[in-house]
Amino acid sequence: MPRQASSSPAPRGRPRDPRTRAAILTAARALLERGGLTSVTIEAIAQKAEVSRPTIYRYWPNAPAVAMAAFLEATGASDAVKSPRAPLAALRAQLHALADAFTAPTGRSVAAMVAAAQSETELAKAFRNEFIARNRDATRALLERCVADKSIAAPDDIELSLDLIFGPLFYRLLMGHAPITHGFVDRLIDAVILTRG
Amino acid sequence: MPRQASSSPAPRGRPRDPRTRAAILTAARALLERGGLTSVTIEAIAQKAEVSRPTIYRYWPNAPAVAMAAFLEATGASDAVKSPRAPLAALRAQLHALADAFTAPTGRSVAAMVAAAQSETELAKAFRNEFIARNRDATRALLERCVADKSIAAPDDIELSLDLIFGPLFYRLLMGHAPITHGFVDRLIDAVILTRG
DNA sequence: GTTATATTACGTTACGTATCGTAACGTTAA
DNA sequence: TTAACGTTACGATACGTAACGTAATATAAC
DSSP states (O other): OOOOOSSOOOOOSSOOOHHHHHHHHHHHHHHHHHHOGGGOOHHHHHHHHTOOHHHHHHHOSSHHHHHHHHHHHHHHTOOOOOOOSOHHHHHHHHHHHHHHHHHSHHHHHHHHHHHHHTTOHHHHHHIIIIIIHHHHHHHHHHHHHHHHTTSSOOOSOHHHHHHHHHHHHHHHHHHOSSOOOHHHHHHHHHHHHHHTO | OOOOOSSOOOOOSSOOOHHHHHHHHHHHHHHHHHHOGGGOOHHHHHHHHTOOHHHHHHHOSSHHHHHHHHHHHHHHTOOOOOOOSOHHHHHHHHHHHHHHHHHSHHHHHHHHHHHHTTTOHHHHHHIIIIIIHHHHHHHHHHHHHHHHTTSSOOOSOHHHHHHHHHHHHHHHHHHOSSOOOHHHHHHHHHHHHHHTO
């Protein structure tokens, strides 16, 4: 039987210790939540993770990249809401949870990664294709269930609907001109439902 | 006649050369539009403006602060749209102009300042109280004229209306998942009008 | 009025520090 | 033998500040 020519490219040499990667990401995550993006330096990560600096560079090209990886791995863990509820209630619950996350310390991390994504294209792609897409996908799915359920009318443009919901949420998170309450979220949902956006 | 005890606190010593300040801001603005926030370093500004580094520190505490000042002075110059038009048309025109600015190189500067505002409270306040407030004030005024004009129904919450318009605009600017077209702006306006947000 | 003197704006130079990214070399695990 | 790590070291960049000299303007003394 020939070698598996696909997923396993015949690993040779000493394998990477998975604890190394985990330690780096954990340290980066902790630094990010406390001091924001500016405190996530390679040196600080190395010290906190008890790993040498060159090792970190063997995994990622720079500090913001580590921060982004840590952020995405941390937020990606959250499973989709198992909802025995009605889809519209599930939609509300899902967005309330996001609002709570934005209000919690996690919110500052989200804002920090939005900021980081502005200076490097690679980070922007990663953030958009993972964090942003995840949220949009989850909400889109629930919106479609609502439509199928006839609990709301079919929107003209579901992508616009998503922008109408997420846009103001991020806007308040980033500008801080007004709080992100459940009531605020409910009004956003109402706006989308009424306008058939 | 006694001294004016108010606005002029009797300036003594050598007055600041206004060209110095102007040169610094101009240089910072140019650097910002090209290389983004990371290329706005005190050293680069000093060289481009032909000013010494210590002088820059006499005006501002750090590089992002200079960038913010340059940005706010540049964008603040735009006068309110003189509109002999109907208020609703003026509203569309105003937001189309903003969309154009977001699409142009200026948009990258806006995004950069949003990012900068995430790490320093002072910058956040300045950005929110000047740039964000300016845009909201202008749009709020036009919305109120529309209501007075009876060209649209009175929104339940005009601040929410502003969030529904600006939120998605900034969202697309920062995430880059979809283009910022005039059609997009028109749909945002429609959403606000229909929902009485 | 003219001349000191204080005060401030600026340039020049220099310093110590932080963080960067990389290179060289030895050690350890497969 | 190969690659993952640690250790150490290096040059580079930018930081923020300090010290000093000079230029420009006010106020006060004569």
